[in-house]
Amino acid sequence: MNNTEIISGMFNVENEKCSINVTLKGETQKIPLKYITIGDTKINFNGAMGLESWDAMEAIKAINKAYEVLCTGKDGISKTWSKVALKAEVMLKKQI
Numbered sequence: 001m002n003n004t005e006i007i008s009g010m011f012n013v014e015n016e017k018c019s020i021n022v023t024l025k026g027e028t029q030k031i032p033l034k035y036i037t038i039g040d041t042k043i044n045f046n047g048a049m050g051l052e053s054w055d056a057m058e059a060i061k062a063i064n065k066a067y068e069v070l071c072t073g074k075d076g077i078s079k080t081w082s083k084v085a086l087k088a089e090v091m092l093k094k095q096i
Contacts, residue, residue: 006023007022007023007024008022008023009021009022009023011033011045011088011090012030017032018032018033018034018035018045019031019032019033019047020033020045020047020086020088022049022086024054024056025054025055025056027054029049029053029054031047031048031049031086032047033045033046033047033086034046034047040092040094041091041092041093041094042089042090042091042092043089043090043092044087044088044089044090045086045087045088045089045090046085046086046087047085047086048083048084048085048086049083049084049086050082050083050084051082051083051084052082056082057082060080060082061080063080064078064079064080067080
């Protein structure tokens with residue numbers, strides 16, 4: 001894949017909905033997130049991004065081929081997943 005030196009993102013929280021805009025290869029995709037608040041000082045976000053949204057499937061196939069032995073399970077099948085888990089823990093600071 002080209003233009004992968006920088007992967008950036010920006011969190012969006014609107015009412016009860018959260019997402020992150022992830023920019024990869026110069027293209028931005030909005031990924032929905034689930035979140036839980038822990039007390040009043042921490043928020044945990046979880047989601048998943050599909051690499052097919054960035055036309056990255058050929059790169060996934062190349063990784064699978066290059067690391068075929070390492071990616072082969074007990075069933076004898078070599079697998080590399082196209083989903084990437086997203087997790088973030090944000091600490092909040094109360095302003096007095």
